[in-house]
Amino acid sequence: MNHIEKNLVKLVAKVAPWLAPFPSAYFVARSGMAHLALPLPVAIVVAAIIETLGLSAVHSALWLADWNATKRKTDPPAPVLVAVALGVVYLAATLGLVVFLEVWPTLATYAPALFPTLAVVGGVNLALISQQERREATVKMQKVERKAARQARRQTQRPTAQLPASNLASKPSGFDDPTVKARQTQSANRAARLDALLTFYLDNPDAGPTEAGRAIGVSRQTVYNYLDDLETAGRIARNNGTVRVLHEDRA
Template sequence: MAGLSFIHHLRETLSEIENNLTDGIAAISPWITPLPSAALVANAVVQDLHWNQALGWITAAIIESLGLTTVSTSLQLWDYNTAKRKTDPGAPFMLAALLVGVYLFSTIGLTVLLDIFPEMGRYAPALFPLLALVGAVNLALRSGHRRRLAGIAQDRADRKAERQSLRPSAGNLTDLLTSNTTSNSVYPDNSLAKARQARTAIQGNRLDNLLTLYRDNPTIGVTDAARTLNMSRQTIYTYLDRLESDGRIRRNGHGIEVIGEDAK
């Protein structure tokens, strides 16, 4: 029995070591697998574009780091879209996937096509402004996704606060249990009505606070507004769109102008 127990313990230990090694390799491999591609890009830049070696390696590092971030962003947005609730806003996964395509085209163009068609070297520098645009869009996608997640978290917090505000106290619960059938049947409808009223009141109060802030500070940025009102940037964007559609504000190119009765 002791021998069997030792063998079982040894198997568990070896299995744990194997899992840890596999996890470690899985964590490291995404950072080292771009190295061969980077070497090919650097070599192509030096030989086909006749740039110096230092600039070739800088170019390779930029392209491969951009590829790593665009792939990571696209996978993150894809994972979010597959797991999100129906009421949550969707993420622009197709745009992120398009950025990955641009990266692949740039890498293949520099490492393969230039070797086959050397005369295309005169057009190769046009790839770099395109890659700069890819980097900027990638940053915007990641920033937008952070705002999206913050807005969802804020919405969930609001809903939780509403539920807690509607939760009956011990005395009210006793009254409900001892009330007649008619009052019990009406209670769920009253609860739903109170929930809607509470949500409307919370949003109305936030909209009024946002209007007051922009009335006093028309040029304040979204980030500062979110920090001042303790809201997420996504919530500020959502409320601004709503206020604009309701005709209560106007974007004049220099800031937010409060109009109508709210401007008084």
């Protein structure tokens, strides 16, 4: 298989999943018109809702499964079974409208009960996505904090390594003061959270402080304080609720 064929196969593999729901959507719309007396525009909307919910449910299930397969032992697990259950509800709704109503038309009386259920599926799926984004943001922030802590430790250890042995014996008693180390760690953690906040606003310039606080694991008021400090330092610019990060390179 030459290079062109490989690229064509990859293109088909990427496009086909987006085309696959169309036949199912057609039959759902047709069934809605035939058995539920839905007008054509409403039937099209119903079909689109059901199929997009199916796609999103499958995507969420695979996303959460991949997280559970690759996460560290200390990371919280993702509720894959909930996402799978959403996919089952989608499948039941599709089969109910496409197959069951054809076989048992009298079920049309109960079919409208599917629609509130689908609304719940959509809401739960949004919640799963939001929770997973927070999990990933928390892990990312922890990595930044650990990196900052390692850098802080190296900075505190470097002067000691460069001092002669005679000077080490006469170092001040407060050199290893736990209070000093605690302040250094606190400062490193704060710097890591500031970096995490900048990274968040690089991708979400229009996000509010509540959303930013959830993403980096701090309170809304702390986000306001951080934004004030970053703006004073010339690292961000705020305008009508939008936060623009200045001169920050992505990792």
